[in-house]
Amino acid sequence: MDTKTTIFWFRRDLRLDDNAGLYHALKSGNPVLCLFIFDHEILSKLDNKADTRVTFIYDTINGLQQELEGHGSSLLVVYDKVETAWYNVLKAYDVAAVYTNHDYEPYAKTRDEQVKTLLGKQGIELKTYKDQVIFERDEVTKDDGKPYTVFTPYGRKWKQKLNDFYLSAYPSKKHLKHLLKIKHLPTPTLKSLGFEPGKQEFPGKNYKTVIDDYAEKRDYPAIKGTSHIGIHLRFGTVSIRTLATDANNAQEKTWLNELIWREFYMMILHHFPRTRDHAFRPEYDRIQWVNNEVHFEAWCKGQTGYPLVDAGMRELNETGFMHNRIRMLTASFLTKDLLIDWRWGERYFAEKLLDYDMASNVGGWQWAAGSGTDAAPYFRIFSPDAQTKRFDPELKYIKKWVPEYADFSKYPKPIVDHTFARDRCLKAFKAALSK
Missing domain, CATH: 1.25.40.80 (Serine Threonine Protein Phosphatase 5, Tetratricopeptide repeat)
Known part of the structure; x- marks a missing residue:
């Protein structure tokens, strides 16, 4: 191509309006080609091949494609390992510079350093912005x-x-005339990514x-x-x-x-990137967790015998959403009542939550376990019964998600006695923290 092309790389910023990196790319003086990479490293680790988050991204990418085509451009969508994708992009286009927005998760930072090095060998700058x-x-x-x-x-x-x-x-939409004029670029199908449409609904923006x-x-x-x-x-x-x-x-x-x-x-x-899988307060890594796999399975399925906990887990499993108050309760129950490592719960939420964000999820789980920054004292242990009386007094939420609760013959008995579990937790935490 005669004219050098600026690439804008979409990641966690899937919109044309008020997009910092896109705005700066459009002001760069070169025509802008927008790129999205379905990262093979990430997708290959998702066990659920009907993961609604992938469907959400896919549908959003198609929406961006339509918007860009309305401006005489197109979105280059690639499914590959990130470095391989960039090798191929650099072969196909005479790239002036690459613009993108910051990502703060450990994997993303490592990936971006690798891409920066790869581009740098070709004399191409990777410019990133806060967005x-x-x-x-x-x-x-x-x-x-x-x-x-x-x-x-x-x-x-x-x-x-x-x-x-x-x-x-950032008035990025005002500068879309600087997009690269290009005919429609084909987008991989969801099936070619190894996925099928997710079954959960996407929440709106109300x-x-x-x-x-x-x-x-x-x-x-x-x-x-x-x-x-x-x-x-x-x-x-x-x-x-x-x-x-x-x-x-x-x-x-x-x-x-x-x-x-x-x-x-x-x-x-x-x-503190180590906190993604280590306690923010290192002494909490000394806790002797029970890690009963049968109890963990019951917690995952919403079969603990504690209806507010079970309602939350069932809502999560069915919709990919869990109410914040209930997130705190279910996390407290797993780590304090069942004495199961917070990392087990964090990983389960990572699989299920449509809005999964590593920083917030790890932070919330460490808060519940008492090992985090603004840690709840380890002796603050949520009572499922007290939480029910205070926040679901008419049992409306419980009746929606645990309909069999009304029939004691069908609802499971509690898998652990809360009073016993509380005492066990206090002893375990005290022993770990006194070493």
Whole structure:
């Protein structure tokens, strides 16, 4: 080709509007070809070949394809190992530079370093931008420059730093005339990726209806008091700047705090990558877990004999979603009542949650186990009965997901006595922490 081409590489930012990396690519002075790589390394590790997350990405990619074709361009979609994909792209196009947005997970950082090296050997620069968070890495730190490891002061500093500059949208759609003019590029079929359509529904983006009442309604799983926006944040089909603006303009700021928690955990994972599979507080890795596989299986299937726990697990298994209050309860039950390693639960959620995000999931599980940053003291153990009386007093949520609960002959007996389990947990944690 006579003209050099700028490549924009989509990852966790699957939208044309208010996209930082895409905006800078379109302003680069070269025509822009958009690229998406279905990463063989990631897809090959998914056991569920009807994984709804893959369907969500696939459908979103097709939507982007249609949008780009409306502007006389196309989306180059590749299924391969990332380095191989880039070798082939560089053979096919005279690439001026590659633009993309930051990704903070350990695998992504390693992948991006490999791609940066590969491109660098060809004299091509990999330019990356902040897009999926308001503040990243070292932007919110203690006065001495060290990262916060407690949420409350982090959140306070985050809010102090927030201003219109950080919330300003990137007008990427205004510059789509700089897209490479190209005919339709074929997209791999879902079947050729080794998958079939997922059976779960995708939640919409109707978060505005819950913001003002979020503090009042968020803890009650039987009502629609949460946003279900997680999958859209995970894959970047919404802009964090739009969400943070709406949250900041709301009279009640609890929903904004949820967005800040997300960034806090991303910052923690960036600075402390070992916490993805090691306790943030190393002494908690000394705990002697029971790890009863029969109990774990019962927990996974929602057959523990504790109806609020079981309702949550069944909702997760059927829909790919679990209410946040119930996430805390099910995680507490697994780690404290059953004395099963939090990593087992984290992996199960990673398989099932449509909105799975490593930083938030690991952070939440370590919080429940007491081993994390803002750790709940290990002696704070959720009582399933007390949680039921407080947050599902009319049993509406339980009746929806555990209909046989009304008939004691059909519902399983508790797999462990809570009082016994609480004492066992306290002894195990105390023994580990006193070494």
